[in-house]
Amino acid sequence: MEERRRPTVIGIPVAALQWGLIVFVGASVAGFVLAFLFSEDWARDFASLSRFNPEWFLPAAGLSVVSWLGGGLRIKALVGPHDSRLSYFKCVQISMASTAMSYLTPSSIGSGPAIVYGLMRQGLTFGRAAAINAMSFLANVVFLSLAGLFAWALGAGGKVADIRVPVAGLSAGALYKWSAWAFGLTVTVIVVLALLPNVAREVIRRIMGSGHPRIERVLNGFDELHVGIVAYWEEGKLLFLAGTLSGVLHFGSRFVLGYVVLRGFVAEAPFMEVMLLHIMLQYLLFFMPTPSGAGIGELLTAALMSPFLTPGLVLPYTAVWRLFLNYGTVAFGGGIMMGWLGTDGAR
Numbered sequence: 001m002e003e004r005r006r007p008t009v010i011g012i013p014v015a016a017l018q019w020g021l022i023v024f025v026g027a028s029v030a031g032f033v034l035a036f037l038f039s040e041d042w043a044r045d046f047a048s049l050s051r052f053n054p055e056w057f058l059p060a061a062g063l064s065v066v067s068w069l070g071g072g073l074r075i076k077a078l079v080g081p082h083d084s085r086l087s088y089f090k091c092v093q094i095s096m097a098s099t100a101m102s103y104l105t106p107s108s109i110g111s112g113p114a115i116v117y118g119l120m121r122q123g124l125t126f127g128r129a130a131a132i133n134a135m136s137f138l139a140n141v142v143f144l145s146l147a148g149l150f151a152w153a154l155g156a157g158g159k160v161a162d163i164r165v166p167v168a169g170l171s172a173g174a175l176y177k178w179s180a181w182a183f184g185l186t187v188t189v190i191v192v193l194a195l196l197p198n199v200a201r202e203v204i205r206r207i208m209g210s211g212h213p214r215i216e217r218v219l220n221g222f223d224e225l226h227v228g229i230v231a232y233w234e235e236g237k238l239l240f241l242a243g244t245l246s247g248v249l250h251f252g253s254r255f256v257l258g259y260v261v262l263r264g265f266v267a268e269a270p271f272m273e274v275m276l277l278h279i280m281l282q283y284l285l286f287f288m289p290t291p292s293g294a295g296i297g298e299l300l301t302a303a304l305m306s307p308f309l310t311p312g313l314v315l316p317y318t319a320v321w322r323l324f325l326n327y328g329t330v331a332f333g334g335g336i337m338m339g340w341l342g343t344d345g346a347r
Contacts, residue, residue, distance in 0.1 A: 131228025
C-alpha cells in the first residue's frame, strides 16, 4: 500500500509550519506578560492601562486597518506585470498574513515565504511569486530608507544617538548606520540578480552542483525569478513606484499610531516630534534579530517616549502600542495563515 505523502508548503511540512506559528504566538504573548511581571511596580503599571482613553481606541484600530489596506495595495501593484486578475481583497489577505509572519519571526524572515506561499495558492509559479516578493521587499526598503533619512534630517537622529540597545552594546545611532548598510547590501543583491543572472547561476552551480533534477528545478526557478524582476524594468516602472508609494499608508499609519496611542494616555503631545521618532523606531526595528524587535523595541520605545509620559505610564504605553501595532495583525493575519495551512494540510 502506497504511503500518503505529507503535505508541504514550499518544501516545508504543513504541520511544522502550524506548530511554528503556535510557538511564535505563545512566545510573543509570554513576552507581553513578562514585561509587566518583571517591572519595578507591575501592579501600578498594570492598573495604569485603565488610564487609556477609550475615545482613542477606534483611531488606533483604524490605523491598523489602514496599514493592512496599504500592504494590499503594494501587493496588487506589484502583481500587475504577472497576474492582473488577482483581486485586491486577496492581496490584502496575503499582506496581512505576511505582516503577521514578519512580526512572529526573527528579522522578519517569515514575511517573504508567506507572500510566496499566498501568491502560489492563487496560481502563480514559484519564480513569479519570488520576483514579486523581492520587489515588495525592495519597495519597503526604499520607502523606509527615504522616511528614515527624512526623520534623521529633521533632528530625530539626535534623539536616538545616545540610546544604548542590547545588541553588542551598540548605540541606536550606530544601529541606524548598520541597518542602512544592511538595506544597501540587500538592494545590491536584488540588482545583481536582475542584471547579472549568469553570475548568480554560476554561484548556485558551484555551491549546489549541477545535473541533479532538484538543482535544475532551482536553476529554472531562478531563471523565472530573473525574468520576473526584469519585467518591472521593462514594463512595470510605474507599478513599482505605486508599490513604493503605498508605504505612505502601510508604514505611515504605523508612524502616526505612536502619536494616537500617546494621546490616549496624555492630554497633549507634539505630533511632528512623536511621528519623527516613530519613523526612526520603525526603521530600526525592521532588521532586528528578534520577532518584531521584541526586547529591543520595548527599550527604544520606553527611551523615546519617556519625556512625554510619567514613569508609571511608560510600560502601559508600550503595551498598548504593541497591541495595536502587532497583536491585532498577528491575530487576524495569523488566523488567515492558519486557515490556509489547515486547508492545504487536509488535501
